[in-house]
Amino acid sequence: xxxxxxxxxxxxxxxxxxxxxxxxxxxxxxxxxVRELLVEKGVTTAEEISAQIDTxxxxxxxxxxxxxxxxxxxxxxxxxxxxxASAASRAMGFDIGPMKLIALENTETEHNVIVCTLCxxxxxxxxxxxxxxxxxxxxxxxxxxxxxxxxxxxxxNLPATTTVRVHDSTADMRYIVIPARPEGxxxxxPEDLAKLVTRDSMIGTGKAKSPDAV
Amino acid sequence: xxxxxxxxxxxxxxxxxxxxxxxxxxxQHDFAxxxxxxxxxxxxxxxxxHFTVDGLRRVLEDMGPEAFETMTYYERWIASINQNLIExxxxxxxxxAQRMTEVAARGATYGEAxxx
Numbered sequence: 001x002x003x004x005x006x007x008x009x010x011x012x013x014x015x016x017x018x019x020x021x022x023x024x025x026x027x028x029x030x031x032x033x034v035r036e037l038l039v040e041k042g043v044t045t046a047e048e049i050s051a052q053i054d055t056x057x058x059x060x061x062x063x064x065x066x067x068x069x070x071x072x073x074x075x076x077x078x079x080x081x082x083x084x085a086s087a088a089s090r091a092m093g094f095d096i097g098p099m100k101l102i103a104l105e106n107t108e109t110e111h112n113v114i115v116c117t118l119c120x121x122x123x124x125x126x127x128x129x130x131x132x133x134x135x136x137x138x139x140x141x142x143x144x145x146x147x148x149x150x151x152x153x154x155x156x157n158l159p160a161t162t163t164v165r166v167h168d169s170t171a172d173m174r175y176i177v178i179p180a181r182p183e184g185x186x187x188x189x190p191e192d193l194a195k196l197v198t199r200d201s202m203i204g205t206g207k208a209k210s211p212d213a214v
Numbered sequence: 215x216x217x218x219x220x221x222x223x224x225x226x227x228x229x230x231x232x233x234x235x236x237x238x239x240x241x242q243h244d245f246a247x248x249x250x251x252x253x254x255x256x257x258x259x260x261x262x263x264h265f266t267v268d269g270l271r272r273v274l275e276d277m278g279p280e281a282f283e284t285m286t287y288y289e290r291w292i293a294s295i296n297q298n299l300i301e302x303x304x305x306x307x308x309x310x311a312q313r314m315t316e317v318a319a320r321g322a323t324y325g326e327a328x329x330x
Contacts, residue, residue: 020247020325024317027289028248028324033313034296035251036330037305044258052254117231119271120287129245129253133238135287141235153238168231171267 055095056129063094064126064176065197068208069190071103072181085176089126096125099171105178106204110163113151113204114175115143121169123176127199134203144168154205177201179208227279248324249288256295265298273297 038044067089071078081088085103086096101123104112116122117140122130133139143150147164151157158164167175179201185193188211195214200206245253260266273294274281281290300307320327 020328021323023322024324024327025289027285027292029314029317029327030296030310031248031252031255031292032317032324032328032330033310034292034299035255036317037309037313038255038259038299041304043262043264043304044255048258049251049254052257053250056250056253056257115231118228119274132242132287133240136239137230137282138235138238141230141233142238144231145233150238171271 056124059125059128061127061197061199061202062194063128064123064199064202065194066190067092067094067103067126067176068178068197068202069194071105071178072193073188073190081178094125099125100173101126102167102173102175103178104165104167104175104204106180108180109161110165111151111158111204112165112167112175112177113143113147114167114169114177115140116169117141117144118168118170121171121174123174123202126176127202131199151205154200156206177204179206182208182210184211226275227282228275245288248328252288252292252295256291259295259299264302264304269298269301270294 035049039046067081070092071081077088080091081103082105085101086099088103089096089101104114106112114122116134120130120135122134124130139150144166147166148158151164169175179197181193182196185196192214196209196211198206198209201208256270260270270291271294274290277285277290277293281293285293296310299305300310317327317330320330
């Protein structure tokens with residue numbers, strides 16, 4: 001959408017952010033009102049809201065990739081992750097919140113993929129906010145019924161000999177996929193391995209990148 | 215759009231696992247500031263015990279399939295957060311109405327209206 005008001009300044013003298021100069025919608029009007037009322041009633045503060053946004057912005061698939069790369073290189077951690085992914089991720093310094101996190105390991109013969117058929121539950125603490133398609137009717141409806149077709153739409157064509165397991169998340173129990181470690185990465189450091197771990201590989205709609213890709 | 219049938223098959227509209235649908239959409243948008251604020255309000259208000267994620271979902275599910283087709287994700291969320299906060303007694307519908315009127319009076323864009 002074009003922005004025609006680049007040179008306009010807000011009442012405080014600052015330029016508007018790019019997404020601030022569109023016509024106000026009813027629901028944005030409600031967001032502003034609710035936020036202001038919550039501050040006035042002492043439920044929260046403007047600083048706390050900003051800090052929470054910063055926390056969420058800082059969460060990205062890089063967090064999950066660090067967990068995966070460590071699982072690939074540290075057998076004890078891998079075992080701990082399989083036993084209790086929440087505790088193992090917390091031990092790496094990631095805030096997992098109260099939810100139960102389960103790590104699903106892909107192997108040569110088994111491929112895991114995650115979905116939330118009821119809504120949009122996602123391992124947001126390790127991957128950030130979910131992509132739009134994860135919340136779409138199509139992904140939610142079809143992944144549990146025809147996962148191979150859905151995966152093919154992502155360019156992932158699995159042989160018939162591979163078992164596909166679909167995991168339906170809930171608000172309190174979420175999954176992360178540990179993709180198979182790519183061939184040709186013996187001796188790689190966890191930092192370099194993490195660069196091969198994509199967001200989609202941790203959802204299960206993709207694989208980790210091959211070493212030639214980086 | 216959803217089909218209306220005379221027989222209830224035991225599931226509500228949001229319980230869509232296994233139903234037929236088209237290709238998975240590939241378009242992606244960057245989250246706008248107001249959407250991030252809605253997300254933050256949910257995390258903060260629920261972490262302080264004013265309502266739960268189940269309360270959020272109850273209102274979302276009661277909105278029905280029309281809202282799912284016509285409203286965006288965070289539009290549905292702010293509507294649900296607001297409903298839960300009113301039910302929790304944090305503020306009244308009258309206070310909300312008055313504040314929304316004041317917000318709209320500040321200007322025609324989000325940036326202007328948010329600079330209270």
